[in-house]
Amino acid sequence: MSDPTVGSMATTPPAEQPTVAGGTAPPDSGLPANAKRDQPRGLLGDAWMDLRRKPLFWISASIILLFLVMAAFPSLFTSVDPTQGDLARSRVEPSGDAWFGYDVQGRDVYARVIYGARASILVAVLATLGTVLIGGAIGILSGFWGGWVDALLSRVADVFFGLPFVLGAIVILTTFNKPGSGNSYVKIVSLVLFSLIILGWPVSMRIMRSSVLATKQADYIMAARALGAGSGRIIMKHLLPNTLAPLLVYSTILVGSFIGAEATLSFLGVGLQSPVVSWGVMISETRDWVRVSPFLLFFPATFLVIAVLAFVMLGEAVREALDPKLR
Template structure:
């Protein structure tokens, strides 16, 4: 749709130049151009719809079930799905459907927090390394290489095993420890992405102009470099969120992640692994929710990456 101001100028000037007719296209920013492209992508719309449903599920689980996920009855142990329990009952006679619904909150919260801490830590170090260069860049890069060389599962086992006893078995403490562990072992990817974007932005004319006008490093980074480095970090964060949800389930399955009384998909899958042959529904439903959630965030990340990539349009 044409801009009214452009139409008004066209009426006043019967012979507009070609440059003035192209002004709205040139004035469109990368973010607005990407958003305009995203709204036409079915992949983006489907993933957003799935994520919105999952967010409502996690925020208001009582709208979908009135059953207490922790209430059990051994007389109903491992009963298959029925009209009374759509997903059946687990080993302790607890409603699998209710536990799956309530498990959405913990899984998504862990993924969001782990992604936030990872992006903040890696993004801050990457921005400082890319802007200052020199010994700061060398120090951060060598630290990144050290963390990159540490296998994720091995590092998680060491950290979680070492600090679990000191924080006790409280749900909040264990969840916080799992989140911090994932962030501490995953920030190098965010750091490298931000560093590359910061190095590219550091040599641009608008950064040099800001320095020439006397702007300090903090202002240059916050007002000029950061807005132009957000696109690749946003793409990484979107994909990483789904990956962190899967990582939480993996750690819980290995017995070093979340545990009872926390209700999460990973905990449910870990509890069901010994009864796969006799009661496969115990693993099927939480695993299906986990797979759909990870797929939704990966689809969203792919759509955002293609929209922000000028070569993809």
């Protein structure tokens, strides 16, 4: 006698599976029909999520944004001509008419501080871009090819490492930018940029080289080689995106360092010179009046220190976000 349940079990249709985004979901997924699966985040996505929770990042980024707006649109902060002076108000102390007072030539210190952000930040940003691009390109070639290419490029970098930064910059600038030579604004800025880049690229080169040496033996690089990928494709598609994080952190801090370097060279009289308005030039012009009129030094130096600290703090926040060990 046959079991009646066998026929009923054979004819019972299978239970209909829930679908997600047009496909069949596992029975135990518990996802609604209109649910979307989260896409995995990469390194930059994880870093951004971490940065959003850091007050240090928002404070430093806000200060930097303020300085960038100040450099790009100084007329939003003052309508006074920073080069217009009147000797009758020489070294007049801060008041309601002039918040930061007047300098030796009777020029508004507040207006000069606002307009001084343009030259200082412009030089620092352009020098950082040049340093990172040149040093990063040499570093990635040195680390990727190895052998005699790595040895040659590393020895060239060692030569520049042996040059003291300030002394090397003084030699370069005094050779091509002699005081009283009447060089144009563009030429002076170009010479300062050249000296900063030519003396600063070895650090970027070593950072990128170390990053490439630690990455080029990874499994995905080996897989790309096995699939027949050329050197250019491996560098651009695989090495470069995975080795940029340390250089990105360094470049953020380097902007602040170059702001201070420009001020140092200008104070020594070999960097930017009047009538260029920059924080370094303003500090240089107050060297003989610090004791009798300290406010002439205080305001440009304060803006300089705040700008440098903002970029350094941003670099520290980015470093912690990009390094999983520090999270």
